[in-house]
Amino acid sequence: MKRPELLTRILITVAIVGAVGAPLYIWSRTPLIHAQMSENGGWSPDVLRAEVGKPLHLKLTSDDVMHGFAVGQIDMERVDVEPGKVTNITLTFDKPGIYTFFCTRWCGLNHWRMRGTIEVNGSSSDPEPASIPLYVSLHLDIDAPHDAASIPIDQPSAARGQELATDLPVDLSAEYYRSHSPYQAFNDLANTALTDSQRWDVVAYLWQLNTSKESLVNGKQLYVQNCAACHGENGAGNGVFADDLKAAGDASAQTMVGAQDMRMQTPANFTDPTRMLGASPALLQGKILRGGMGTGMPMWGSIFTEDQIWDLIAYIYSFQFEYHK
Amino acid sequence: MDAQQFAYSPSELKVNPGDIITIQLVSTDVVHGLYVDGYDVSVEADPGQTATLTFIADKLGSFRFRCNVTCGAMHPFMIGRITVGTNNWLFRSIGLAALAVVGVVISIKPKA
Amino acid sequence: MAKIELTRSLYVKNTLKSRYPQLAVFIVMLLGYIFAILAGLIGTPVGSHNFSIVFVWIAWWAILILVAVPFFGRGWCAVCPIPLPGEWLQRGAVLSPPDKRPKWLNLRVPKMFRNIWLQNISFLLLALFSSVLLTTPNITGIVLAAMLFAAIGLSTVFERRAFCRYLCPVGGFIGLYSQTAPIELRIKDKQVCVKCEGKPCYNGSQAGYGCPWDVFPGGLTKNTYCGLCMECIRTCPHDNIAVNLRPFSADLAKPSTRMDEAFKAFIMLGSAMIYAGVLLGPWGVLKDAAYNVGSSTWFAYAVVFIIIIFGILPGLFMLGLLQTNNTTPLKQRFASLSTALIPLGLMFWVAFSLSFVLTNASYILAALSDPLGLGWNLFGTANAAWQPMLTSVLAPVQTLALVGGLIWSARTAQKAANEVKVSSIPVIVYCFIVTSIMLWLLL
Numbered sequence: 001m002k003r004p005e006l007l008t009r010i011l012i013t014v015a016i017v018g019a020v021g022a023p024l025y026i027w028s029r030t031p032l033i034h035a036q037m038s039e040n041g042g043w044s045p046d047v048l049r050a051e052v053g054k055p056l057h058l059k060l061t062s063d064d065v066m067h068g069f070a071v072g073q074i075d076m077e078r079v080d081v082e083p084g085k086v087t088n089i090t091l092t093f094d095k096p097g098i099y100t101f102f103c104t105r106w107c108g109l110n111h112w113r114m115r116g117t118i119e120v121n122g123s124s125s126d127p128e129p130a131s132i133p134l135y136v137s138l139h140l141d142i143d144a145p146h147d148a149a150s151i152p153i154d155q156p157s158a159a160r161g162q163e164l165a166t167d168l169p170v171d172l173s174a175e176y177y178r179s180h181s182p183y184q185a186f187n188d189l190a191n192t193a194l195t196d197s198q199r200w201d202v203v204a205y206l207w208q209l210n211t212s213k214e215s216l217v218n219g220k221q222l223y224v225q226n227c228a229a230c231h232g233e234n235g236a237g238n239g240v241f242a243d244d245l246k247a248a249g250d251a252s253a254q255t256m257v258g259a260q261d262m263r264m265q266t267p268a269n270f271t272d273p274t275r276m277l278g279a280s281p282a283l284l285q286g287k288i289l290r291g292g293m294g295t296g297m298p299m300w301g302s303i304f305t306e307d308q309i310w311d312l313i314a315y316i317y318s319f320q321f322e323y324h325k
Numbered sequence: 326m327d328a329q330q331f332a333y334s335p336s337e338l339k340v341n342p343g344d345i346i347t348i349q350l351v352s353t354d355v356v357h358g359l360y361v362d363g364y365d366v367s368v369e370a371d372p373g374q375t376a377t378l379t380f381i382a383d384k385l386g387s388f389r390f391r392c393n394v395t396c397g398a399m400h401p402f403m404i405g406r407i408t409v410g411t412n413n414w415l416f417r418s419i420g421l422a423a424l425a426v427v428g429v430v431i432s433i434k435p436k437a
Numbered sequence: 438m439a440k441i442e443l444t445r446s447l448y449v450k451n452t453l454k455s456r457y458p459q460l461a462v463f464i465v466m467l468l469g470y471i472f473a474i475l476a477g478l479i480g481t482p483v484g485s486h487n488f489s490i491v492f493v494w495i496a497w498w499a500i501l502i503l504v505a506v507p508f509f510g511r512g513w514c515a516v517c518p519i520p521l522p523g524e525w526l527q528r529g530a531v532l533s534p535p536d537k538r539p540k541w542l543n544l545r546v547p548k549m550f551r552n553i554w555l556q557n558i559s560f561l562l563l564a565l566f567s568s569v570l571l572t573t574p575n576i577t578g579i580v581l582a583a584m585l586f587a588a589i590g591l592s593t594v595f596e597r598r599a600f601c602r603y604l605c606p607v608g609g610f611i612g613l614y615s616q617t618a619p620i621e622l623r624i625k626d627k628q629v630c631v632k633c634e635g636k637p638c639y640n641g642s643q644a645g646y647g648c649p650w651d652v653f654p655g656g657l658t659k660n661t662y663c664g665l666c667m668e669c670i671r672t673c674p675h676d677n678i679a680v681n682l683r684p685f686s687a688d689l690a691k692p693s694t695r696m697d698e699a700f701k702a703f704i705m706l707g708s709a710m711i712y713a714g715v716l717l718g719p720w721g722v723l724k725d726a727a728y729n730v731g732s733s734t735w736f737a738y739a740v741v742f743i744i745i746i747f748g749i750l751p752g753l754f755m756l757g758l759l760q761t762n763n764t765t766p767l768k769q770r771f772a773s774l775s776t777a778l779i780p781l782g783l784m785f786w787v788a789f790s791l792s793f794v795l796t797n798a799s800y801i802l803a804a805l806s807d808p809l810g811l812g813w814n815l816f817g818t819a820n821a822a823w824q825p826m827l828t829s830v831l832a833p834v835q836t837l838a839l840v841g842g843l844i845w846s847a848r849t850a851q852k853a854a855n856e857v858k859v860s861s862i863p864v865i866v867y868c869f870i871v872t873s874i875m876l877w878l879l880l
Contacts, residue, residue: 002532008460008531008532015464020471023809027480063481064483084803085807086807106372106373111372224373239372240352240353240373331721362825362828363828389719398572399724399728402724404719415876419876422843422872422873423869426847429851430862430865
């Protein structure tokens with residue numbers, strides 16, 4: 001074979017091997033975490049491992065639509081995971097345990113199912129004992145109906161309630177607030193000289209005392225990012241996925257026996273006083289922590305901190321009460 | 326205006342020149358955006374968070390609006406149309422085409 | 438306007454004759470092609486950030502339809518990498534012919550397939566799946582690989598560039614539209630060819646290979662099937678082959694009467710209009726139908742697609758033709774007058790392509806820096822934002838292209854009509870109608 005022919009063949013072979021080999025090699029050494037809509041597989045991989053105190057570097061990319069990433073119950077800013085682009089993030093854990101990471105930008109009906117876990121090994125200086133949620137210690141059946149026997153005619157106002165509550169023997173403590181529904185609080189004021197609507201105003205004031213403007217703002221942001229898509233931007237249970245949830249429930253009811261109430265259904269309407277005023281913060285906390293057991297309501301226990309849930313509950317009651325204006 | 330993979334609803338708008346347009350973008354499945362050709366304005370909406378885009382329709386003609394947040398495979402073709410006033414450019418172009426045709430036809434007449 | 442022989446310049450002639458410049462371009466293209474396959478298969482599934490989608494359907498397509506075809510005819514074929522591996526195998530060498538050539542089957546492509554019908558079908562197949570093809574990196578990677586392997590396979594069975602000449606979906610329309618281009622490869626003096634012994638331009642010699650496009654250069658009168666590979670310039674012992682600059686669409690003065698080419702014109706015209714409606718229109722139902730391959734709506738879409746291209750468009754054309762006198766057979770009238778649709782179709786594709794290219798060209802910057810979506814930033818442009826370009830220029834250029842195309846096709850219709858002694862008016866009216874529809878779809 002002539003020299004130029006041989007050299008050219010070598011050149012071509014080297015070039016092709018390089019063009020294929022180099023990217024392939026780098027690709028195989030790049031550990032990417034792929035975000036996909038739940039319907040397409042969710043997070044891949046969905047189990048990560050880390051050591052206490054050792055920084056965990058993650059490379060996240062989306063394979064389809066806009067997603068986001070955050071880890072539950074640690075203090076971090078959520079990051080966007082964009083289609084076709086790589087987001088780099090470094091996490092450091094002080095306590096061992098199993099953490100849940102989740103998608104933070106709505107990516108379809110099953111967005112909330114897009115979760116994974118980070119198993120963090122190692123020892124920590126102060127082990128934290130687990131706490132029993134309030135609804136459990138109160139022995140509340142959070143799936144039982146909780147309709148209020150009577151409801152106010154106008155929306156109760158905390159401002160009016162404040163004026164009325166000055167001389168009343170009202171239990172203003174957090175324990176009382178958390179363990180009693182507004183209706184129960186309304187009932188407990190039966191032996192006062194107030195009218196019904198005045199009593200509701202006092203209840204609204206009671207609720208206001210147990211929250212703060214800040215928690216309302218926090219709660220609103222949490223609601224908008226996590227709840228509004230199903231429960232509606234105005235809390236009426238008519239979010240963009242409400243119809244899909246109902247349709248999914250109707251479609252599945254044909255094969256389900258028993259527990260008809262636990263199928264996928266239209267999200268709760270927070271503007272409905274009968275339903276909401278009969279629910280105590282503890283009950284709402286229970287629902288949020290545990291989820292809806294097949295109703296389509298996600299479980300947030302591993303995602304939100306306790307404070308976040310109380311903030312969210314404060315915001316949810318603002319569909320019923322006029323407070324912190 | 327609802328946005329879903331891969332169309333807007335409604336997907337065709339007709340407005341008058343000078344109108345102040347406010348579009349409330351409601352994403353019904355994933356995060357979508359709205360970008361208006363010619364006006365270079367845009368907005369992004371997550372499901373559950375209606376986003377508002379306001380602009381003055383001061384440019385005449387027909388413009389496409391499209392999604393500017395990658396929302397799946399057919400994202401580059403998620404398109405709608407807004408017509409401000411009448412689509413003069415189209416009519417003039419068709420008129421020009423007609424004129425051109427007449428011109429060409431006439432120009433052959435002298436030949437046998 | 439006369440022809441200007443470009444190969445008169447020694448610089449041009451030697452650059453074209455030497456194998457090295459061409460090979461350098463070939464290697465770059467081949468590497469790009471292989472990388473596009475790789476990117477399609479292992480890169481991010483998000484089309485807008487994957488090298489294969491961005492560089493094939495935006496960058497390469499833009500250069501092809503806006504520059505290569507209108508100005509260089511089959512210029513892309515001159516540098517396309519698809520036939521290379523097969524051809525190297527077939528020839529037994531990468532450069533000049535070796536002393537001992539390998540024995541492959543070298544079968545002649547059967548007469549039944551020696552037309553562009555297979556190319557019409559392969560283009561249509563891609564067109565029916567285009568929504569998925571244009572947006573899914575995996576699919577683009579597989580199709581590119583399939584074409585490469587098909588070309589290699591065909592080269593081991595058949596002689597010359599069988600894939601390029603008879604199967605390649607791109608070659609089908611590049612060939613048709615190359616008739617409008619201002620560049621051509623032709624012999625200088627017919628008498629020289631008559632006296633030439635052995636015809637090495639077609640049969641090969643020690644200096645080079647016989648025409649891989651199965652064309653006899655001595656008989657070339659149109660660009661349609663010449664792939665500008667320059668082999669004949671290397672083999673001609675009489676320096677009788679030239680590359681000329683010439684007026685646009687000189688070939689259309691001699692209209693073809695082949696049905697396969699006529700239908701190709703309709704396929705291209707129709708698919709440009711359908712794409713403009715489905716991809717650039719506001720009708721989500723059509724997009725869903727086009728994308729959900731395999732569903733019943735997609736079948737309906739495919740059927741409508743085929744009816745438009747093989748039924749409605751040629752049918753209306755035929756109706757117009759029936760109005761004209763019938764001394765010439767209808768088939769001949771149909772074929773030669775459909776030549777008028779060639780410049781129109783080209784301009785339809787230019788206008789349509791401009792829209793999505795200018796809208797999405799900014800993706801090229803990001804894909805250049807991070808071709809596989811792995812988080813690289815090779816040139817610093819990985820985070821370049823999506824931003825439509827030159828939007829104020831788009832509508833005027835589209836109008837110019839479409840109206841210009843209409844004028845061009847009207848004149849072509851007149852010349853073709855003269856040849857078959859009929860009136861060109863029905864064809865011109867037809868062109869006006871489809872142009873108006875295209876204007877409405879795009880503007």
